[in-house]
Amino acid sequence: MAKVKKHNVLIDMTAMSDVTVLLLTFFMLTSTFLPLEPVRVTAPASILEFKVPEYNVINILVDLQGKVFVSIDRPEVRMKALEKMSDEYGVTLNDRQKKAFLEQPFIGVPMNRLPAFLDLPLREQDEAMRQYGIPSDSTNNQFINWVRTAREIDSEMKITIKADQATPYPLIETVMKNLVKIKANRYSLITVLRGAPEGF
Amino acid sequence: MANIDTGGGKAQKGKPKKITLRVDFTPMVDMNMLLITFFMLVTTLSKPQVMEIAMPSDQKVEEDQAPKVKESKAITLLLGGEDKVYYYPGKLDESAYSDYTVLKETTYSSNTSNEGLRSILLERNENAVNRMRELKLERAEKGNKMPEEEFRERSKDIKGDMNALTVIIKPMSTSNYKNLVDALDEMQICSVGKYAIVDVTDGDRFLVENYKTKGAYGAAHLAPRNQ
Numbered sequence: 520m521a522k523v524k525k526h527n528v529l530i531d532m533t534a535m536s537d538v539t540v541l542l543l544t545f546f547m548l549t550s551t552f553l554p555l556e557p558v559r560v561t562a563p564a565s566i567l568e569f570k571v572p573e574y575n576v577i578n579i580l581v582d583l584q585g586k587v588f589v590s591i592d593r594p595e596v597r598m599k600a601l602e603k604m605s606d607e608y609g610v611t612l613n614d615r616q617k618k619a620f621l622e623q624p625f626i627g628v629p630m631n632r633l634p635a636f637l638d639l640p641l642r643e644q645d646e647a648m649r650q651y652g653i654p655s656d657s658t659n660n661q662f663i664n665w666v667r668t669a670r671e672i673d674s675e676m677k678i679t680i681k682a683d684q685a686t687p688y689p690l691i692e693t694v695m696k697n698l699v700k701i702k703a704n705r706y707s708l709i710t711v712l713r714g715a716p717e718g719f
Numbered sequence: 720m721a722n723i724d725t726g727g728g729k730a731q732k733g734k735p736k737k738i739t740l741r742v743d744f745t746p747m748v749d750m751n752m753l754l755i756t757f758f759m760l761v762t763t764l765s766k767p768q769v770m771e772i773a774m775p776s777d778q779k780v781e782e783d784q785a786p787k788v789k790e791s792k793a794i795t796l797l798l799g800g801e802d803k804v805y806y807y808p809g810k811l812d813e814s815a816y817s818d819y820t821v822l823k824e825t826t827y828s829s830n831t832s833n834e835g836l837r838s839i840l841l842e843r844n845e846n847a848v849n850r851m852r853e854l855k856l857e858r859a860e861k862g863n864k865m866p867e868e869e870f871r872e873r874s875k876d877i878k879g880d881m882n883a884l885t886v887i888i889k890p891m892s893t894s895n896y897k898n899l900v901d902a903l904d905e906m907q908i909c910s911v912g913k914y915a916i917v918d919v920t921d922g923d924r925f926l927v928e929n930y931k932t933k934g935a936y937g938a939a940h941l942a943p944r945n946q
Contacts, residue, residue, distance in 0.1 A: 532744030539751035546758035563900040566907060569769050679769060684897035688798070688890045691899070699774050707769035710900060 557625050557648045558582040563684035565710035572677045572707070577669055580625070581682040585690030586652025587662045588627040591669050596676070597621065600668045604630060607664065612637065629654050630661055655693060663697045670703065678706035770903060774916065793885045794843060796836075797923055798902060800893030802827055804836055805927055808843075822930040827901045836902075840909040844884035850877045851910040878912020886914040889923055 560582060580588040591597045601620055605612055608630040612620070616637040627648035628636045636647055655662035670676055678698065682691055698706060797805040805822050825836050841848055854873055877883070886906060890899050899916070906914045928936045 529741070532748050535748045536744045536751065539748055539755060543751055543755050543758065546755060550758055550761070563897040565768060565770050565900055565904045567768055567770050567904070569771065571769050682896050684895065684900070686896040687892070688894045688896060688899060689892045691896050692890070695774060705771070705773045707771050708900060708903075710768050710770050712768050 556580060557588055557627055557645045558586070560681060560683040561685075562681055562709050562711050564713035566713060567710065568712065569707075571679060571709060575673065575676050577666055577676050577678045578709075579666070579678065579680045579694060581680065581686060581691060581694055582652070583683050583686055584652075585686070585693070586627075586649075587655050587694065588625045588648070589653060589662065589665050590625045591665075591676075593673075594621050596669055596672050599672050600665065603668045603671075604661075604664060605633075608661075610634060626665060627652055629659075655697060660697065662694075663701055666698070666703065667701045670701070678703055679709050680706060681709040770900065772903065772916075792843075792882060793887065794840075795887045795889060795923075796902060797822075797919070797927055798888065798890040798894040798898045799927060800891070802898065804898075804902070805930060806836075806839065807926070822926050824930070827898070827905075836905055837909060840884065840886070840905060840911065844909050844911055847877050847880060847883045847910045847912070874910075875912065878910055883913060884909075884911050886911050888914060888916045889919045890916065891919050891924070891927065 558580065560580065574592065576592050578590045578592070580590070582588075591600060598617070598621065601612070601617065604610075610630050610633055612634055616634055619637040619641070620633075622641060623637075623644055625648065628651045632651065636644065639647055653662040653665065654660065666678070680691075680694065682694075698704070791809060793810070794806055794808050799805055804825050804827065806825065807821050807823070825834055825839060827836050851874060854870070854877065858870055888899070888902050890902075903914075905911075925936075
């Protein structure tokens with residue numbers, strides 16, 4: 520019997536590597552990181568296909584219990600808003616706390632708890648934030664002050680509301696009523712896409 | 720490709736031996752694939768959508784400046800709990816409050832064959848729906864060459880027509896956020912251009928309670944004054 524010659528099959532992976540590097544570059548350049556949200560909410564579905572505004576946005580997050588969290592995307596606006604708010608509520612922050620404030624994407628604690636909250640490591644902040652939320656009742660409406668201050672700094676800022684689909688309406692209503700109070704009548708509700716029905 | 724020849728020609732004495740340097744790229748590919756997977760998962764490729772809404776201002780409007788709406792072309796939706804919608808057409812007289820049958824119940828069903836919210840709205844807004852459909856067809860025939868402004872302008876005309884349907888949405892405290900978004904979504908689907916989110920009045924609450932108890936509540940309680 521003739522001996523079968525052993526072939527050493529070597530596949531050249533260089534081309535493959537080229538392709539993956541290209542793809543990787545593409546994904547790295549096009550990506551924007553998902554902001555870490557303190558609470559997980561499921562947005563309701565809608566057929567509308569308008570995309571979320573990307574820049575200069577005040578995002579209001581409402582959880583199932585009606586706790587309100589606010590994020591302001593531009594750091595310079597966020598910093599100015601913090602300065603104004605801490606003046607208003609008589610809270611003093613040191614430089615380290617201010618830096619920590621910029622690192623945390625969401626604002627979600629009452630002003631008097633802010634210094635202690637910012638001293639926590641970033642990892643523990645989410646857990647702490649979940650317990651509080653920004654007060655938005657009529658006696659102590661810090662939520663609307665944050666939004667108003669941000670809009671005073673830049674009146675072009677757009678407002679988006681993201682809420683869980685099972686949130687009872689009265690909780691959403693308080694947020695909406697508050698916005699109407701500061702004459703922010705136009706805003707967007709964040710939804711997820713569902714297919715439009717045929718023929719409309 | 721990934722190999723380098725060092726030396727060449729015949730092996731000579733004193734010269735280094737011919738070595739073929741081959742670099743194996745397989746681990747590199749593995750690592751890249753892992754990184755790609757990571758980036759694909761953490762990025763927001765499919766960004767969430769938004770629904771633009773404009774809420775009415777809380778300032779009082781003068782009587783003569785308030786928008787006039789044809790009574791026959793108005794419908795009020797009361798969003799109740801357990802995904803139910805109650806609706807009544809036009810404006811209710813005070814005498815009509817005692818009759819529980821003025822209110823009708825429906826669901827958010829998108830099935831156009833049964834009496835869901837969509838079929839009700841479509842039926843009442845037939846004119847605008849058909850005209851919108853024609854407009855979209857026209858745009859499709861032109862191969863999407865119709866400028867966006869023209870399309871927007873014309874659809875605004877159709878939806879803002881005097882005879883187009885006006886919907887008043889009143890979410891009750893038992894409803895949830897999804898109900899509101901569903902109702903607003905229905906406005907888009909059924910080409911309703913004129914709609915508003917309005918607070919529930921005592922009269923509305925009375926109507927729903929009366930409807931649920933099939934008139935028993937209305938017999939025991941007095942209907943509130945119409946606002």
